[in-house]
Amino acid sequence: MRSPQQILAEARTIAVVGASRDPAKPAHSVPAQLIRHGWQVIPVNPRAREIFGVPTVASLAEIAVPIDLVDVFRPVPEAIDVVREAVRIGAPAVWLQSGITSAEAREIAAAAGIDYVEDRCLAVERALAGLTRRA
Numbered sequence: 001m002r003s004p005q006q007i008l009a010e011a012r013t014i015a016v017v018g019a020s021r022d023p024a025k026p027a028h029s030v031p032a033q034l035i036r037h038g039w040q041v042i043p044v045n046p047r048a049r050e051i052f053g054v055p056t057v058a059s060l061a062e063i064a065v066p067i068d069l070v071d072v073f074r075p076v077p078e079a080i081d082v083v084r085e086a087v088r089i090g091a092p093a094v095w096l097q098s099g100i101t102s103a104e105a106r107e108i109a110a111a112a113g114i115d116y117v118e119d120r121c122l123a124v125e126r127a128l129a130g131l132t133r134r135a
Contacts, residue, residue: 004117005129007093011068012040012133014122015060015091017082018073019043019051026097027073030123037126038133042067060085069093071122072100080105087112097121 002010014034019041020027028051031041035052042065043051046058057063060070060082070086072079072095079096083105086094093115096105101118109116125131 002093002115004095004120004125005131007069007095007115007117008122008125009129009131011093013042013065013067014039014069014071015042015044015063015067016071016073017044017060018078019045019048019056020073021045021048021051026121026123030073030097030121031071033123034126037131060089060091063089067091069095072096074100076100076102076105080108083108083116087114093117095120095122098124 016031018027019031022028032052035041042063043054043056045056048056070091072082079100080102083094094109096118098119098121106116
């Protein structure tokens with residue numbers, strides 16, 4: 001399995017489940033930071049039409065391009081379902097943001113053979129590793 005830094009360094013397209021329109025929330029500021037540093041972010045939020053100037057989708061299944069990483073900003077019961085959906089669409093990695101942990105989600109990811117990170121912040125890991133997607 002890849003380290004969190006490897007997962008992020010190798011990702012190009014990140015689906016953010018639970019992306020928020022509210023700039024005060026980490027579910028907005030974290031993906032916004034990823035965009036600023038060169039990643040393609042696809043916001044997944046059934047209650048919004050657009051976030052970060054990008055059209056949203058209601059679910060992972062609606063995404064028409066390959067996803068390298070599914071970043072999850074949802075409570076544990078929903079996060080488990082998101083991991084199941086990530087496995088169904090063939091995502092190679094799932095990342096549960098800070099404060100989100102689930103033995104069940106971890107087991108689902110392990111059984112599918114996909115990389116799994118929990119209770120860590122993508123923005124913090126990006127900053128600590130000095131990662132950017134810009135050429």
